[in-house]
Amino acid sequence: xxxxxxxxxxxxxxxxxxxxxxxxxxxxxxxxxxxxxxxxxxxxxxxxxxxxxxxxxxxxxxxxxxxxxxxxxxxxxxxxxxxxxxxxxxxxxxxxxxxxxxxxxxxxxxxxxxxxxxxxxxxxxxxxxxxxxxxxxxxxxxxxxxxxxxxxxxxxxxxxxxxxxxxxxxxxxxxxxxxxxxxxxxxxxxxxxxxxxxxxxxxxxxxxxxxxxxxxxxxxxxxxxxxxxxxxxxxxxxxxxxxxxxxxxxxxxxxxxxxxxxxxxxxxxxxxxxxxxxxxxxxxxxxxxxxxxxxxxxxxxxxxxxxxxxxxxxxxxxxxxxxxxxxxx
Amino acid sequence: xxxxxxxxxxxxxxxxxxxxxxxxxxxxxxxxxxxxxxxxxxxxxxxxxxxxxxxxxxxxxxxxxxxxxxxxxxxxxxxxxxxxxxxxxxxxxxxxxxxxxxxxxxxxxxxxxxxxxxxxxxxxxxxxxxxxxxxxxxxxxxxxxxxxxxxxxxxxxxxxxxxxxxxxxxxxxxxxxxxxxxxxxxxxxxxxxxxxxxxxxxxxxxxxxxxxxxxxxxxxxxxxxxxxxxxxxxxxxxxxxxxxxxxxxxxxxxxxxxxxxxxxxxxxxxxxxxxxxxxxxxxxxxxxxxxxxxxxxxxxxxxxxxxxxxxxxxxxxxxxxxxxxxxxxxxxxxxxxxxxxxxxxxxxxxxxxxxxxxxxx
Ligand SMILES: Cc1ncc(C[n+]2csc(CCOP(=O)(O)OP(=O)(O)O)c2C)c(N)n1
Ligand SMILES: [Mg+2]
Numbered sequence: 001x002x003x004x005x006x007x008x009x010x011x012x013x014x015x016x017x018x019x020x021x022x023x024x025x026x027x028x029x030x031x032x033x034x035x036x037x038x039x040x041x042x043x044x045x046x047x048x049x050x051x052x053x054x055x056x057x058x059x060x061x062x063x064x065x066x067x068x069x070x071x072x073x074x075x076x077x078x079x080x081x082x083x084x085x086x087x088x089x090x091x092x093x094x095x096x097x098x099x100x101x102x103x104x105x106x107x108x109x110x111x112x113x114x115x116x117x118x119x120x121x122x123x124x125x126x127x128x129x130x131x132x133x134x135x136x137x138x139x140x141x142x143x144x145x146x147x148x149x150x151x152x153x154x155x156x157x158x159x160x161x162x163x164x165x166x167x168x169x170x171x172x173x174x175x176x177x178x179x180x181x182x183x184x185x186x187x188x189x190x191x192x193x194x195x196x197x198x199x200x201x202x203x204x205x206x207x208x209x210x211x212x213x214x215x216x217x218x219x220x221x222x223x224x225x226x227x228x229x230x231x232x233x234x235x236x237x238x239x240x241x242x243x244x245x246x247x248x249x250x251x252x253x254x255x256x257x258x259x260x261x262x263x264x265x266x267x268x269x270x271x272x273x274x275x276x277x278x279x280x281x282x283x284x285x286x287x288x289x290x291x292x293x294x295x296x297x298x299x300x301x302x303x304x305x306x307x308x309x310x311x312x313x314x315x316x317x318x319x320x321x322x323x324x325x326x327x328x329x
Numbered sequence: 330x331x332x333x334x335x336x337x338x339x340x341x342x343x344x345x346x347x348x349x350x351x352x353x354x355x356x357x358x359x360x361x362x363x364x365x366x367x368x369x370x371x372x373x374x375x376x377x378x379x380x381x382x383x384x385x386x387x388x389x390x391x392x393x394x395x396x397x398x399x400x401x402x403x404x405x406x407x408x409x410x411x412x413x414x415x416x417x418x419x420x421x422x423x424x425x426x427x428x429x430x431x432x433x434x435x436x437x438x439x440x441x442x443x444x445x446x447x448x449x450x451x452x453x454x455x456x457x458x459x460x461x462x463x464x465x466x467x468x469x470x471x472x473x474x475x476x477x478x479x480x481x482x483x484x485x486x487x488x489x490x491x492x493x494x495x496x497x498x499x500x501x502x503x504x505x506x507x508x509x510x511x512x513x514x515x516x517x518x519x520x521x522x523x524x525x526x527x528x529x530x531x532x533x534x535x536x537x538x539x540x541x542x543x544x545x546x547x548x549x550x551x552x553x554x555x556x557x558x559x560x561x562x563x564x565x566x567x568x569x570x571x572x573x574x575x576x577x578x579x580x581x582x583x584x585x586x587x588x589x590x591x592x593x594x595x596x597x598x599x600x601x602x603x604x605x606x607x608x609x610x611x612x613x614x615x616x617x618x619x620x621x622x623x624x625x626x627x628x629x630x631x632x633x634x635x636x637x638x639x640x641x642x643x644x645x646x647x648x649x650x651x652x653x654x655x656x657x658x659x660x661x662x663x664x665x666x667x668x669x670x671x672x673x674x675x676x677x678x679x680x681x682x683x684x685x686x687x688x689x690x
Contacts, residue, residue: 299662
């Protein structure tokens with residue numbers, strides 16, 4: 001295999017945007033501070049310089065405006081990629097997303113499609129003050145018409161962003177802020193599984209950990225720790241929340257007979273609850289124990305000094321695994 | 330009212346020029362010596378707060394600080410023109426206004442330290458929680474003002490935001506509601522020329538932000554945001570009008586964000602040093618000091634007294650923020666609902682159990 005430079009997840013997103021903009025002139029990138037500044041997380045760094053201010057640009061400071069503008073641009077042949085600066089600052093755009101972006105294809109019987117990519121830096125673990133650490137995936141996943149992805153690796157950041165931009169439908173790309181600076185040596189030309197596919201990140205035989213986005217590294221770490229104690233944990237990276245890959249996830253769970261879902265969003269009425277329901281419905285007779293969850297508490301995202309108590313930890317994952325009725329076997 | 334009565338003046342109102350010389354403006358009352366001395370003291374304290382906060386960020390005691398360095402005249406005037414029964418609705422940048430209204434400095438900085446969200450009781454000094462989701466607080470201000478009207482209270486609400494926030498839909502909705510309900514609100518926009526990296530020219534091509542008022546049927550005025558005398562006068566008039574039943578108005582202060590958006594921002598990526606340097610000479614403190622010294626109101630003794638007061642506030646900030654407040658895990662579950670749900674009680678017990686096992690092992 002050829003040697004490849006190590007790049008960060010932020011750079012992988014950046015490269016995906018660059019390559020998509022090169023490949024297709026109708027791709028536009030816009031939002032708040034995405035021009036000269038290159039985005040507060042530098043994901044759009046250099047795009048205005050390379051493609052000009054008509055392709056990558058700052059808008060007036062208004063998320064509803066950004067989203068509605070994208071709807072109109074998409075109606076007239078453009079392929080907009082918008083950046084919502086932080087998870088909680090996408091809420092002013094919610095009306096446009098739910099009432100228009102998600103429903104346009106359905107309302108018009110397919111006459112109008114919305115090939116829009118909504119980039120949302122999401123989740124916590126970065127010591128951010130209030131409104132900067134929300135895990136808002138459930139709102140989007142609950143909205144029919146939206147595709148929702150949450151990459152956890154540098155390679156997936158590239159692939160899923162390229163697929164999102166190429167998609168004929170609106171895709172919410174949840175970019176895990178905590179992992180923006182994580183580095184990996186990747187061959188961007190290597191084809192990764194696309195949207196709609198989950199991936200087994202680590203083989204294991206005793207139980208399956210199911211995670212996405214920021215929780216994947218926690219699950220992998222927990223699997224390492226468990227291995228040291230003689231327990232073999234499999235890790236499935238969901239990657240694509242909508243569409244959900246029932247096949248891969250359920251095959252994995254059937255192979256071990258036990259499962260724990262890990263996600264940092266509050267657990268009540270969440271993506272993690274959906275995963276538990278789907279797995280239970282499909283794998284009931286293969287399960288040796290009820291499927292457990294390790295999630296954030298059902299509270300507003302806490303202040304920096306308390307967030308470590310809220311977020312799923314390796315210990316909490318291992319504790320949950322311990323409760324999977326091992327003695328009854 | 331004919332719409333031209335709503336129009337702001339051609340140039341921002343100025344009562345003290347850059348060198349601290351008085352500018353005549355027949356339409357505006359010049360503040361009393363006493364008021365200007367009080368404002369100068371607040372300016373010196375405000376500057377000290379900004380400097381101290383900056384130092385605390387560098388020492389890792391504050392998670393982040395959006396500084397109002399250079400904008401202190403706006404910050405202090407907004408607090409000084411209000412009475413006790415009035416309300417202030419601040420943004421993340423308005424720490425100096427909040428402290429100016431009497432809120433404890435350490436409680437004010439709780440949010441930016443990261444111990445909790447809002448660290449003070451908003452009802453105590455009538456200061457709403459600092460708001461980060463841009464412009465969303467403006468419509469709350471209108472609600473508070475309207476409730477005051479319904480309850481027959483003599484309350485005016487000062488609703489603050491930045492230039493960038495005027496692009497948000499909530500800005501429009503707030504101004505329209507205020508005008509329609511004739512609510513006693515003063516919308517106070519600190520135009521510091523940037524929204525993080527984005528210059529005002531990308532937010533609006535209106536002649537000024539103050540001109541926007543006309544479209545809602547309320548007066549707009551623009552004022553030199555580094556001239557504390559003009560700010561006291563213009564904001565004071567706006568508060569007086571609101572109090573006397575004339576309804577809301579919009580005041581735009583022209584100022585400049587001297588430092589980066591926050592300590593986490595790199596302003597060299599989007600603006601030139603000489604642009605910043607040009608504003609150095611327009612420092613609000615230099616101006617009020619020159620005026621008061623020229624009038625022999627600022628004696629050495631008074632200057633020393635003011636410096637001591639500023640130092641005292643800085644000491645309170647240092648002492649408070651240097652202390653590590655041991656986070657209370659159970660706080661996570663407090664005040665989510667008036668009565669905790671059964672699920673939250675379970676989760677609180679889960680955490681308590683987890684922590685007690687950690688202690689044992
Ligand atoms: C709804 C919303 N969108 C985006 C942000 C992120 N953000 C925080 S401050 C800021 C710039 C605000 O500029 P301005 O209103 O001019 O106030 P200033 O910071 O200059 O005081 C942005 C975009 C936010 N806080 N809220
Ligand atoms: Mg600004």
